[in-house]
Amino acid sequence: MQVVITQSAEQVAKLGAKHCYDLINVNPAAVLGLATGSTPVALYGQLIDLYRRNLVSYCLIKSFNLDEYVGLVPTHPQSYRYFMNHHLFNHIDINLKNTFVPDGMTAPAQAGEQYEKAIANAGGIDLQILGVGRNGHIGFNEPSSSLSSRTRIKTLTAATVKDNNRFFATDEFQPELAITMGIGTILEAKKILLLATGKAKAKAVKHLVEGSLSASCPASALQLHNNTTVIIDQEAAELLEHKEYYKQVAITTEQMATENA
Ligand code: GLP
Numbered sequence: 001m002q003v004v005i006t007q008s009a010e011q012v013a014k015l016g017a018k019h020c021y022d023l024i025n026v027n028p029a030a031v032l033g034l035a036t037g038s039t040p041v042a043l044y045g046q047l048i049d050l051y052r053r054n055l056v057s058y059c060l061i062k063s064f065n066l067d068e069y070v071g072l073v074p075t076h077p078q079s080y081r082y083f084m085n086h087h088l089f090n091h092i093d094i095n096l097k098n099t100f101v102p103d104g105m106t107a108p109a110q111a112g113e114q115y116e117k118a119i120a121n122a123g124g125i126d127l128q129i130l131g132v133g134r135n136g137h138i139g140f141n142e143p144s145s146s147l148s149s150r151t152r153i154k155t156l157t158a159a160t161v162k163d164n165n166r167f168f169a170t171d172e173f174q175p176e177l178a179i180t181m182g183i184g185t186i187l188e189a190k191k192i193l194l195l196a197t198g199k200a201k202a203k204a205v206k207h208l209v210e211g212s213l214s215a216s217c218p219a220s221a222l223q224l225h226n227n228t229t230v231i232i233d234q235e236a237a238e239l240l241e242h243k244e245y246y247k248q249v250a251i252t253t254e255q256m257a258t259e260n261a
Contacts (some may be wrong), residue, residue, distance in 0.1 A: 003249075005228065006231065065099075066181050071105070138221075143157070205240065
């Protein structure tokens with residue numbers, strides 16, 4: 001796991017976008033795993049900007065989102081399909097037919113299997129973008145999720161429902177179930193980028209990077225993955241014990257990349 005500590009949330013988004021750009025340059029038909037939540041919004045802004053400046057085209061890209069609320073139709077403003085269209089897909093040249101979000105309206109027994117098959121048919125995910133919940137969840141894999149889980153329905157914790165309450169209007173129906181890629185599904189991505197910003201994520205970041213491998217912190221499963229980069233700002237890095245080491249590694253990696261360029 002590589003840990004990159006940047007000066008600001010803006011730098012997190014820029015660096016995340018650079019990883020996407022580098023991949024698409026090499027493989028214009030790459031398969032991206034995408035996330036929702038507030039954290040990746042700035043990254044999506046950067047991806048849109050790259051497209052508007054004619055630096056990149058997404059016309060051959062396929063994408064698979066991590067999760068969706070059960071019971072929300074794709075046109076519902078709080079659905080993750082709506083979120084993706086609004087924050088990214090409507091602003092770039094990606095073919096909407098190549099963008100996949102789990103179906104929150106399909107019969108639960110089939111929905112997971114269909115999604116897993118679609119990912120496999122696309123050849124697997126080349127780069128998976130992740131945020132992290134304050135309780136260490138990735139996608140909607142809440143604490144106690146099996147570390148080898150596959151796409152399925154999960155019950156959201158009260159803490160997650162509360163955290164996401166800010167997106168829903170008062171009295172609006174807020175789902176307490178979601179369909180999410182499993183931790184096992186996520187770990188199959190060839191490369192993973194986890195982005196986290198702000199003080200509220202410091203505890204989850206500490207556990208996922210330096211804590212024990214445990215279903216209590218689903219994101220700690222990334223310790224098992226051999227190509228994960230965690231990009232965070234100073235606030236999210238606040239509780240890390242080995243900050244100086246991560247900074248040193250980042251400098252060395254940069255130097256080696258420049259020498260090999
Ligand atoms: C949601 C999503 C996660 C996301 C997390 C953090 O519950 N299912 O994929 O990482 O929240 O969201 P935010 O970036 O808004 O803090």
